[in-house]
Amino acid sequence: MTRPAPAGWQPRLVALDVDGTLVDWGEGVQSVSAPVRAAVLGAVDAGAHVVISTGRSVPGVLEAAGLVGLDGGLAVASNGAVTMSFPPVEVLDVVTFDASETVKLLLEEVPDAHVAVEEVGRGYRINKEFPEGEISGEMIVQTVEELVAEPVTRVIIRSPDQSVEDFADLAQRLGLHGINYYVGYTAWLDLAPQGVSKATGLESIARRLDVAQADVLALGDGHNDVEMLQWAGRGVAMGQSPLAVQEIADDVTESVQADGVAFELSRWF
Numbered sequence: 001m002t003r004p005a006p007a008g009w010q011p012r013l014v015a016l017d018v019d020g021t022l023v024d025w026g027e028g029v030q031s032v033s034a035p036v037r038a039a040v041l042g043a044v045d046a047g048a049h050v051v052i053s054t055g056r057s058v059p060g061v062l063e064a065a066g067l068v069g070l071d072g073g074l075a076v077a078s079n080g081a082v083t084m085s086f087p088p089v090e091v092l093d094v095v096t097f098d099a100s101e102t103v104k105l106l107l108e109e110v111p112d113a114h115v116a117v118e119e120v121g122r123g124y125r126i127n128k129e130f131p132e133g134e135i136s137g138e139m140i141v142q143t144v145e146e147l148v149a150e151p152v153t154r155v156i157i158r159s160p161d162q163s164v165e166d167f168a169d170l171a172q173r174l175g176l177h178g179i180n181y182y183v184g185y186t187a188w189l190d191l192a193p194q195g196v197s198k199a200t201g202l203e204s205i206a207r208r209l210d211v212a213q214a215d216v217l218a219l220g221d222g223h224n225d226v227e228m229l230q231w232a233g234r235g236v237a238m239g240q241s242p243l244a245v246q247e248i249a250d251d252v253t254e255s256v257q258a259d260g261v262a263f264e265l266s267r268w269f
Helices: 032-047 056-067 100-109 164-174 198-211 225-231 244-247 258-264
Strands: 013-016 024-026 029-031 049-053 073-077 082-086 092-093 116-121 124-127 138-141 155-158 179-183 190-192 216-220 234-236
Touching: 013 032, 013 198, 024 244, 029 244, 032 049, 032 056, 032 073, 032 258, 049 198, 056 073, 056 082, 073 198, 082 198, 092 198, 100 155, 100 190, 164 190, 164 244, 198 216, 216 258, 225 234, 225 244, 234 244
Parallel strands: 013 049, 013 216, 049 073, 124 138, 216 234
Antiparallel strands: 024 029, 073 082, 082 092, 116 124, 116 155, 155 190, 179 190
């Protein structure tokens, strides 16, 4: 159900998910449409703080900023485990967790999985190559034991032979206590520290900018956006979002293919 913003409301901070929100992956190529780029830069020109809020790592944030034309600012990376400013890149806060037991449990069920842990500011340490374009930055190949020997900010478990439903069932069956986890659109499982989400990262940035929660507009399309959309003064789901994401949002905009970010931002700027 649509929950309208108060009369005269205008967001002071705009938080934007990347993949499926800012960026469309048509035919395997990422792009930001001209209307979306213009709308985002128009919000900046109007004085709003535009904050990228994504599951991507630091290099992925910079890649997205370049695509949309943002030349600097603050960002939430790694589903809230990392907050940063750019340029130059400065990591403001990092939250880590011990993923060793959880990864061991998952690999007992999916022994051929691709595993990646974030190397903050650089890229990822991986046990084997991921499909091209799925993760960005420098790639360092290690054994799984080496990957999780120390606390990490994020773990990705990827299994091309599994379905989304398989991964959702697996995560629920194993319980995965003591962490946050998100199942992506593919057989992709993101593990994060307990209590950490895009919402906690965004809350930290809003405090830093002295922006009230009520003055935050957030847009996203995935399960890892739910906490952020619920936390923001106005949380808007993309038109192609899963029903569960749309149901928790204050409103639903057009799909990424129909420039939903531009459609929503044109209401306020």
